[in-house]
Amino acid sequence: MGQNKFPSLLGTSNGSNHKQSGNSAVGHVGDTYDLSCKVMLIGDSGVGKTCLLVRFKDGTFLSGSFISTIGIDFRHKVIDVDGTKVKLQIWDTAGQERFRSITKAYYRDANALLLLYDVTNRSSFDNVRAWLGDIRDYSQDGVVVMLLGNKCDSTSERQVRKEDGERLSKEFGVPFMETSAKTGVNVELAFIAIGRDLKMKRIKMPQEEAFCVADFVQQGQKHQHCCSN
Numbered sequence: 001m002g003q004n005k006f007p008s009l010l011g012t013s014n015g016s017n018h019k020q021s022g023n024s025a026v027g028h029v030g031d032t033y034d035l036s037c038k039v040m041l042i043g044d045s046g047v048g049k050t051c052l053l054v055r056f057k058d059g060t061f062l063s064g065s066f067i068s069t070i071g072i073d074f075r076h077k078v079i080d081v082d083g084t085k086v087k088l089q090i091w092d093t094a095g096q097e098r099f100r101s102i103t104k105a106y107y108r109d110a111n112a113l114l115l116l117y118d119v120t121n122r123s124s125f126d127n128v129r130a131w132l133g134d135i136r137d138y139s140q141d142g143v144v145v146m147l148l149g150n151k152c153d154s155t156s157e158r159q160v161r162k163e164d165g166e167r168l169s170k171e172f173g174v175p176f177m178e179t180s181a182k183t184g185v186n187v188e189l190a191f192i193a194i195g196r197d198l199k200m201k202r203i204k205m206p207q208e209e210a211f212c213v214a215d216f217v218q219q220g221q222k223h224q225h226c227c228s229n
């Protein structure tokens with residue numbers, strides 16, 4: 001297992017605490033929240049960042065013609081992590097080269113970065129190293145980084161093997177999953193892992209073990225696998 005060059009955001013988050021209501025609903029939890037964190041979606045143009053966000057936020061898939069993001073879009077969703085409402089402020093960035101200087105300026109405010117490549121596009125995978133270099137140069141210490149190989153539903157067009165994604169993620173010590181904004185596979189898991197990580201770091205009880213995002217996503221994937229059989 002490679003050394004983690006992007007350790008988790010334990011205690012370094014710049015989000016704020018807002019206990020706004022005593023409501024402890026599970027599932028759709030409205031707009032009140034206890035904790036908030038900033039999550040950025042980055043990666044080459046066309047890898048599926050906007051679709052991943054729409055799938056997570058609205059549960060739908062944006063099929064049809066591809067509308068490339070201009071600059072940065074902001075959305076948020078409040079998730080329930082064992083009774084704590086965690087507000088994820090999600091920044092959907094433009095992958096096009098011409099917007100890079102703008103989007104890099106936002107890295108330092110992000111608590112978590114979801115770096116996407118497209119499993120049907122080899123060059124988007126080859127560019128992951130450069131994206132990781134930018135993260136190292138521009139993001140805050142302790143930011144959580146997760147690597148996502150998106151479009152795993154497109155089996156016949158696949159150009160990047162799952163093992164290649166796993167190997168790269170091990171080299172850089174970041175958690176990894178394949179996702180599909182089209183089918184929804186692992187989309188919630190990715191965001192929930194981020195929300196849970198944030199919660200555990202902000203309000204960790206002394207007797208609790210440290211939370212490990214990589215273990216959580218691995219177990220989540222195993223669980224999905226066994227439940228789908």
Ligand SMILES: Nc1nc2c(ncn2[C@@H]2O[C@H](COP(=O)(O)OP(=O)(O)OP(=O)(O)O)[C@@H](O)[C@H]2O)c(=O)[nH]1
Nearest residue numbers: 045046047048049050051068069095151180181182
């Ligand atoms: N098959 C499949 N297609 C996807 C998936 N996710 C996105 N797409 C398609 O890929 C194209 C690009 O998706 P976007 O989400 O707009 O890509 P993006 O990363 O936001 O691109 P930029 O905004 O330019 O950075 C669209 O035509 C989507 O329909 C997926 O999981 N599976």
Ligand SMILES: [Mg+2]
Nearest residue numbers: 049050068069
């Ligand atoms: Mg987009």
